[in-house]
Amino acid sequence: NAGVMQNPRHLVRRRGQEARLRCSPMKGHSHVYWYRQLPEEGLKFMVYLQKENIIDESGMPKERFSAEFPKEGPSILRIQQVVRGDSAAYFCASSLQGGSSGNTIYFGEGSWLTVV
Amino acid sequence: TQLLEQSPQFLSIQEGENLTVYCNSSSVFSSLQWYRQEPGEGPVLLVTVVTGGEVKKLKRLTFQFGDARKDSSLHITAAQPGDTGLYLCAGDSSNTGKLIFGQGTTLQVKP
Numbered sequence: 001n002a003g004v005m006q007n008p009r010h011l012v013r014r015r016g017q018e019a020r021l022r023c024s025p026m027k028g029h030s031h032v033y034w035y036r037q038l039p040e041e042g043l044k045f046m047v048y049l050q051k052e053n054i055i056d057e058s059g060m061p062k063e064r065f066s067a068e069f070p071k072e073g074p075s076i077l078r079i080q081q082v083v084r085g086d087s088a089a090y091f092c093a094s095s096l097q098g099g100s101s102g103n104t105i106y107f108g109e110g111s112w113l114t115v116v
Numbered sequence: 117t118q119l120l121e122q123s124p125q126f127l128s129i130q131e132g133e134n135l136t137v138y139c140n141s142s143s144v145f146s147s148l149q150w151y152r153q154e155p156g157e158g159p160v161l162l163v164t165v166v167t168g169g170e171v172k173k174l175k176r177l178t179f180q181f182g183d184a185r186k187d188s189s190l191h192i193t194a195a196q197p198g199d200t201g202l203y204l205c206a207g208d209s210s211n212t213g214k215l216i217f218g219q220g221t222t223l224q225v226k227p
Contacts, residue, residue: 004158035215042204042218042220043204043206043215043217044217045215045216048212048214055212056212058214059214091158091159093213095213098212098213103213104161104164105213105215106161107159109158110156112156
């Protein structure tokens with residue numbers, strides 16, 4: 001896990017507020033992935049980004065969720081107007097290249113969002 | 117929808133026993149990873165298998181990828197309390213890094 005930095009580690013938001021989760025990939029990695037782990041459920045893919053581009057957002061809810069990975073700075077997962085069902089652990093992962101064959105994907109320690 | 121069925125979901129054994137965790141799918145994967153996750157932390161990669169029929173060993177852990185690249189197994193020999201944790205398998209079908217995760221196996225090894 002060393003190297004993929006996520007913050008905040010824990011975030012509490014009231015319903016209707018916005019949540020911003022940040023991810024700094026491992027040094028030199030330009031491929032970033034976001035996953036969500038709902039209580040009692042497995043990890044689910046949300047979005048795959050490369051620098052300044054969204055490659056695959058097939059796992060992102062259609063509304064309220066957005067992600068970016070700017071040329072400079074961390075990747076941001078933004079959740080607008082949070083609802084209680086958004087409470088989950090959000091994991092960021094990064095890799096040097098795209099794909100997992102012969103390419104290691106490293107996960108961060110996660111950001112735990114609680115909506116009250 | 118691609119699915120990875122992981123079994124068993126829960127396993128409680130005595131120290132020294134052997135165990136096997138299975139990961140099955142009807143889909144073909146370009147690679148399959150096994151992770152271990154501790155409470156409050158992110159998944160930590162144990163191994164990646166890529167070739168059908170491949171077997172990899174990591175100390176007391178043996179990982180196998182099915183010939184058809186649709187299934188995998190994790191075998192632990194002489195389990196120790198330190199092996200306690202959540203084990204996850206994850207497959208990548210399109211070699212994009214978009215992983216499909218199994219539901220996980222919670223292993224408890226009693227001293």
